[in-house]
Amino acid sequence: MAIGFFGLALFLFLGLDFDEGSPSPAYAASSDGVEITYGTVLKLMHEKTKFRLHSHDVPYGSGSGQQSVTGFSGADDANSYWIVRPSPGTSAKQGDPIKSGTIIRLQHMRTRKWLHSHLHASPITGNLEVSCFGGETESDTGDYWRLMIEGSGKTWRQEQRIRLQHVDTSGYLHSHDKKYQHIAGGQQEVCGVREKRPDNIWLAAEGVYLPVTESK
Numbered sequence: 439m440a441i442g443f444f445g446l447a448l449f450l451f452l453g454l455d456f457d458e459g460s461p462s463p464a465y466a467a468s469s470d471g472v473e474i475t476y477g478t479v480l481k482l483m484h485e486k487t488k489f490r491l492h493s494h495d496v497p498y499g500s501g502s503g504q505q506s507v508t509g510f511s512g513a514d515d516a517n518s519y520w521i522v523r524p525s526p527g528t529s530a531k532q533g534d535p536i537k538s539g540t541i542i543r544l545q546h547m548r549t550r551k552w553l554h555s556h557l558h559a560s561p562i563t564g565n566l567e568v569s570c571f572g573g574e575t576e577s578d579t580g581d582y583w584r585l586m587i588e589g590s591g592k593t594w595r596q597e598q599r600i601r602l603q604h605v606d607t608s609g610y611l612h613s614h615d616k617k618y619q620h621i622a623g624g625q626q627e628v629c630g631v632r633e634k635r636p637d638n639i640w641l642a643a644e645g646v647y648l649p650v651t652e653s654k
Contacts, residue, residue, distance in 0.1 A: 471595055471596060471597055472595065472596040472642075472647050473535055473593060473594070473595050473596075473647075473649075473650055474522060474535075474536060474594040474595065474596060474642055474647065475522070475532070475533050475534055475535055475536065475647070475648045475649070475650055475651070476522055476523065476524055476530055476531065476532050476533065476534050476536065476648075477521070477522065477532035477533060477648045478521070478522045478645060478646065478647050478648050479519050479520070479521050479522075479547060479645050479646045480519070480520060480522065480642050480643065480644070480645030480646075480647070481513070481518045481519060481520070481642075481643045481644045481645060482520065482544075482640045482641070482642065482643065483640065483641045483642075483643040484509055484613045484637075484639075484640055485599060485636075485639040485640060485641055486613075486614075486636060486637055486639070487509065487613060487614070487615060487626065488511075489509030489510055489511050489613060489625075489626055490509065490510050490511075490512070490513065490515070490518040490643065491507070491509065491510075491518060491520065491553075491611075491613075491628060491640070492507070492508050492509060492510035492515065492517055492518045492625065492628075493505055493506065493507045493508070493517060493546045493548075493549065493551070493553075493570045494506070494517045494548075494549075495548075495549055498561060498567070498569065499561070499620075500559075500561050501558035501559055501560070501561065501567045501569075502556065502558045502567060502569055502571075504554065504569035504570065504571050505546075505549060505551055505569055505570035505571070506569065506570075507553065507568045507569055507570055507628045508618065508625035508626060508627065508628055509613045509625060509626040509627070509628050510625055511624070511625075513643070513644060516547070516548060517546075517548050519546075519547040519548070519645070520544040520545065520546060520547060520553065521544070521545040521547055522536070522542060522544060523542065523543040523544070523545050524542060524543070525541045525542065525543060525582055526577065531651065532648060532651070533648050533649065533650060533651030534650075534651060535593040535594070535650050536585060536593060536594045537585075537592060537593050537594075538585060538586060538587035538591065538592055538593070538594070539584065539585065539586070540584070540585050541582050541583065541584050541585075541605060542582075542583055542584075542585055543577065543581045543582065543583065544583065546570050549570060550573050550574055551570035551571055551572055551573055552570065552571055552572045552577050552581035553568070553570060553581065553583065553611075554568070554569050554570060554571035554572070554580045554581050555567065555568045555569070555580060555604040555606070555607055555609055555630045556569075556580050556606070556607065557607060560627060560629035560630075561618075561627065562616045562618070562627040562629075563614075563616060563627060563629060565609070565612065565629035565630060565631050566604070566607050566609040566629055566630030566631065566632075567629065567630070568611065568628050568629055568630055579605060579606050580604075580606055582604070582605040582606070583602040583603065583604055583605065583611065584602070584603045584604075584605055585600060585602060586600060586601040586602070586603055587599075587600055588600065588601065588639065594642075596641075596642045596647070597641075598641075598642075599639050599640075599641060600639070600640055600641070600642075601634070601638045601639060601640070602640065604630055607630055607632070608632050609629075609630025609631055609632050610630060610631055610632070610633075610634065610635070610638040611628070611630060611638065611640065612628070612629050612630060612631045612635065612637050612638050613626055613627065613628045613629070613637060614626065614627065614637050
């Protein structure tokens with residue numbers, strides 16, 4: 439899964455905007471066990487279908503009309519990259535590890551909008567709609583997701599199976615093999631469901647991972 443020079447160039451392009459200090463060197467994920475920290479740029483892979491969490495500047499034709507979020511089959515599309523960010527008002531900084539139970543945000547790299555959910559119905563199944571919303575200076579609690587690590591792990595690492603539970607609606611980030619025919623032909627629906635199911639599980643896949651910042 440190494441992405442080599444492209445990954446490093448991608449990281450430099452981002453201009454990550456944490457306030458504390460200079461960014462540490464990034465490295466491309468090439469093996470299991472890499473710890474995921476704030477500022478990491480990654481793709482989330484749906485465990486059951488192997489599709490990546492994806493977005494693009496195409497609005498839903500129903501529900502909120504916000505930017506759509508889908509599952510994408512390919513591993514090499516730049517619209518599947520997300521930046522791991524803390525929730526506002528915390529003391530978290532770039533390079534800090536992320537514990538299970540922590541509230542995080544995911545910022546879409548290309549459009550700078552936030553992974554979002556609310557009570558609008560998803561287009562195919564009528565579950566909770568998942569969209570992208572806001573921007574660099576616009577974010578609300580609809581962008582908050584609680585990281586839940588499956589198993590005994592305490593901090594998020596690349597090989598760990600995770601769920602993301604939306605704080606406002608209690609829906610788990612979910613996907614399945616239901617596919618769009620029009621707005622994103624061949625891509626599958628991503629939505630929220632309030633029950634724990636096998637289709638709620640995600641894994642960190644390709645990405646540019648920041649090393650853990652050592653305490654001073």
